[in-house]
Amino acid sequence: MLENSKLSLSPGAIIGILGGGQLGRMSALAAARLGFRCHIFTPENNSPASHVAFKTTIANYEDQDALRSFANESDVITYEFENIPIETALFLERLKPIYPSPSILAISQHRGSEKKFATDHGIKVAPYELVTNYTELERAITKLKTPSILKTCRFGYDGKGQEKLSDPNSAKKAWEKLATNDAILEQFVEFEKEISVIIARNNNGALEAYPPVENQHENHILAITLAPAKIEEATAKQALEIARTLAEALDLIGILAIEMFVLTNGQVVMNELAPRPHNSGHWSQDGAVTCQFEQFIRAISGQCLGSTKLVKTTKMVNLIGDAVNDWPKYLGTLNAKVHLYGKAETKPGRKMGHVNFID
Ligand SMILES: Nc1ncnc2c1ncn2[C@@H]1O[C@H](COP(=O)(O)OP(=O)(O)O)[C@@H](O)[C@H]1O
Ligand SMILES: [Mg+2]
Numbered sequence: 001m002l003e004n005s006k007l008s009l010s011p012g013a014i015i016g017i018l019g020g021g022q023l024g025r026m027s028a029l030a031a032a033r034l035g036f037r038c039h040i041f042t043p044e045n046n047s048p049a050s051h052v053a054f055k056t057t058i059a060n061y062e063d064q065d066a067l068r069s070f071a072n073e074s075d076v077i078t079y080e081f082e083n084i085p086i087e088t089a090l091f092l093e094r095l096k097p098i099y100p101s102p103s104i105l106a107i108s109q110h111r112g113s114e115k116k117f118a119t120d121h122g123i124k125v126a127p128y129e130l131v132t133n134y135t136e137l138e139r140a141i142t143k144l145k146t147p148s149i150l151k152t153c154r155f156g157y158d159g160k161g162q163e164k165l166s167d168p169n170s171a172k173k174a175w176e177k178l179a180t181n182d183a184i185l186e187q188f189v190e191f192e193k194e195i196s197v198i199i200a201r202n203n204n205g206a207l208e209a210y211p212p213v214e215n216q217h218e219n220h221i222l223a224i225t226l227a228p229a230k231i232e233e234a235t236a237k238q239a240l241e242i243a244r245t246l247a248e249a250l251d252l253i254g255i256l257a258i259e260m261f262v263l264t265n266g267q268v269v270m271n272e273l274a275p276r277p278h279n280s281g282h283w284s285q286d287g288a289v290t291c292q293f294e295q296f297i298r299a300i301s302g303q304c305l306g307s308t309k310l311v312k313t314t315k316m317v318n319l320i321g322d323a324v325n326d327w328p329k330y331l332g333t334l335n336a337k338v339h340l341y342g343k344a345e346t347k348p349g350r351k352m353g354h355v356n357f358i359d
Contacts, residue, residue: 014073242270
């Protein structure tokens, strides 16, 4: 590890971002407002982030020469999605500070290690069993019963890589469909609400969390976020405490999103982690004093954190697939703020943009 605890970048510094998606794009826009320049590293041509960045390197995450040049030109490195190969992060860590640290990235890449880390720190998760073969799955079903959800431990997103088991007979088909030897069976949580908390921490250990927000999914993809979540104060307190515990235990520098379930009795159960800006934080662009992207840039560049205060009650609606064609309608809507990602091709299920309805 490099000695970087005193890292504090000034305007003009270069922030290297692995990944070229919309989260990188909106981070680069926020960075530009603070006078920073972003260098995007992505295998993808014409990526959303590249449209607004100072520089883009198009190369594979395994290309060590390209990674070395990228690191040489960056003052700090980060990433905008979790599925960066861990070897890439470890390679870069030897050259420049990378935040959040690769050890956090590694935990967030595996559903099992994520849940173990949480329970080791006293945080409740859905009862689960790791399964590496079909016999173990049968044993896990006997223990956890159905309904339950079988998920691949790695690379899942937007409900991809998971199968709901309504009864034990559905196990064989689900196992064959997932075709993995690294899976997790989770008891199905009869939750009342899904919420999330986004928290940032800088290299001085300062912490700031956004108020918990409420998330509604359609076809396993986030559709709507309501900020703030309509929950009891005691529930919000539990959620914020989970976020604080995780950020500190992980020794976070950067931003962390924590997805959680609220049970009917008000208890909060952690679902998953993401050490990056998160779709459920997009409301903050128009509803909070400091948006999550600016907060992320502040945290990794060694600045003080901004206020996470909610200024306006906000409803964030994702524009998924063809829904993006309605953008002119939203431009003409009072109190609607349109954010488009510049993706060349519209596909079903693809996040193309979002709208924040304020107040
Ligand atoms: N154990 C569970 N019990 C009930 N619902 C679940 C459970 N795990 C996941 N879900 C539902 O599926 C959605 C996606 O699962 P998640 O684990 O967040 O994976 P990802 O977001 O990576 O696809 C969750 O937001 C929730 O609605
Ligand atoms: Mg999720």
